[in-house]
Amino acid sequence: MSLELPRMKCGHQGIALHGENRVCPICFGLTPLAEEIDTVKIDLSNRKARCVFCGREEDSDLNLPFFEYHGEQELDSYYCGCKAPEGFLTKV
Numbered sequence: 001m002s003l004e005l006p007r008m009k010c011g012h013q014g015i016a017l018h019g020e021n022r023v024c025p026i027c028f029g030l031t032p033l034a035e036e037i038d039t040v041k042i043d044l045s046n047r048k049a050r051c052v053f054c055g056r057e058e059d060s061d062l063n064l065p066f067f068e069y070h071g072e073q074e075l076d077s078y079y080c081g082c083k084a085p086e087g088f089l090t091k092v
């Protein structure tokens with residue numbers, strides 16, 4: 001059984017529940033867009049998503065982990081599951 005998650009106006013998927021509503025947990029509280037479902041259909045064909053950490057590229061797919069649609073940019077982003085490079089989170 002596959003559950004189709006809504007895409008929120010902030011560009012992320014509504015993977016979290018706030019009460020009965022789907023919200024984006026990344027942007028929730030930061031922007032009201034995180035609580036608004038974007039009903040505009042996006043065309044992901046011929047688009048690539050790049051892992052924000054290692055740069056690995058995959059065909060854009062809403063089911064990629066942490067997929068983020070960047071309509072106005074050439075590449076979408078996601079997180080492939082690799083470990084964040086040393087120093088990415090803690091600047092030395």
Ligand SMILES: [Zn+2]
Nearest residue numbers: 010012024027
């Ligand atoms: Zn978001």
Ligand SMILES: [Zn+2]
Nearest residue numbers: 051054080082
């Ligand atoms: Zn990666």
